[in-house]
Amino acid sequence: MEPTHSPTNRGTAVTMPDVPSTVSGKRQRSDAGAASSEDLPDRKRACWGILTSQGSWADRSPLHEAASQGRLLALRTLLAQGYHANIITIDYVTPLHEACLSGHVSCIRALIRVGANVNAATIDGVTPLFNCSSSGSEASMEVLLQNGAHTHTTHTHLPSALHEACKRGHSVCVQLLLAYGADPDYSVSHLGSPLYLSCLHGHTSCTRLLLHTGARVNDGPAGGSPLLAAARHDSSEQVALLLEYGADVNLRDKDNHRAVELAPPGGKTEELLLAYDFSPRSLRQMCRLMIRDLIGRSRMKFLPQLPLPPLITQYLQYT
CATH class of the missing domain: 1.10.750 (Elongin C; Chain C, domain 1)
Known part of the structure; x- marks a missing residue:
């Protein structure tokens, strides 16, 4: 069988040995054998996108399949038969990426035990830790962090695992990442800070954790701030938190609107912001x-x- 390789020459993939059909068969490169996005589980499909694409399904090895499905016995058998833990698809997806996206802790441990790279990145810059943030598996995340996974990203234009956890509201993952030194103020130009994403998506528990850690309360992308995002979505609980931690009510969005002007009229959020205008800190x-x-x-x-x-x-x- 020919080794899988990347056309971008970013590294050399590991050759896949022939495996008896009694263990697992390689996915066929045909329309009938390739899974369409409609056929994928909702959780996995929701995690995919420009930064979380798991690559071509056609070149996934049986080891990728076993890791994705949590079949520990099959995974151990394949490793014993010569499959390498760091075997990659054309998009540099490893079996560890798959195990983390599906939250299979036993498979993650087994792969790490035989040398899986906990900081492997796909061509989109996605790491196993990022996939743990997507799936919300704090147990998987803790295993990675205990084995040297980096909480930061070396690509300044890519969101961190903390961004992803805040976007999806996985507060336990947020707490773990912060405990292991993740930077709550790491900002991406087009996304803003983790705090901004938490407010944008209405995740109060994540917002509280970030603010308690000391995250900068006014950090956001150009023309935005956490308070503006929370006001726009009428999240009164988050607005109250942000005001308590020193949010600037005079910041304006790209259309020159203040938070009080973005809050839905007559709601609790507008009431809080109006009261603050008349009763400063x-x-x-x-x-x-x-x-x-x-x-x-x-x-x-x-x-x-x-x-x-x-x-x-x-x-x-x-x-």
């Missing part, structure tokens, strides 16, 4: 924001070590 709140800003996000974890009364420490920590 208290001196106590302004002091809290200033102190947190001076301490900085990277040193926020040292707040409890300051010689301050517990009540003040809790106030500074929003606890």
Whole structure:
């Protein structure tokens, strides 16, 4: 059997050995054998797109199939017969990508145990960790992070795993990524920050985690901010959170609208923003924001070590 290779010459794929048909058969390159997008499970199809495409189904190996379907025994058999853990499709999709997208922890462990690259990237820049964020499998994500998966991306135009977790509202994944050092302020020009995406998609639990960590409250793409996004979608709970953490109500979108002008008339969101216009922050709140800003996000974890009364420490920590 010929080795799978990439026409872009980004690396050399591993040759696939012949495997008895009793274990698994290679997907045929025909219209009848290729799965169309309509035939794929809803979860997997929803994860696909310009940045999450899992490549051509026609050149997937039996190892890819076993990893995707969580068939641990078949996966171990294929590895024992000579299939390499880092075998790739034409789009540089590895079996580990497939296992992470489907959340099969046992297959992920088995692949890593035999040398699977936890930071392998497809031609679209998608990593196994990104796929864990898409699927929302915190157990899979923790295995990757414990085995050296990078929380950052080396491509400045691509969203990080944290962006993806915030977009989909997977708050446990967000918490894990932050605990392992993911940058809550990493911004992509056309998408903005993770906080902006969280507000754009209405995920209050993710917004709260990011703000508590010290994410910059006003970061967004050109002509946007988290508060503007939350107001536009009438998310009063997120608007209240953002205001408490110092969101600027005077920022305007590309059409020169403030948040109060974007909120649906007569709703709770508009009420909050109008009340803020007439009752600006208290001196106590302004002091809290200033102190947190001076301490900085990277040193926020040292707040409890300051010689301050517990009540003040809790106030500074929003606890």
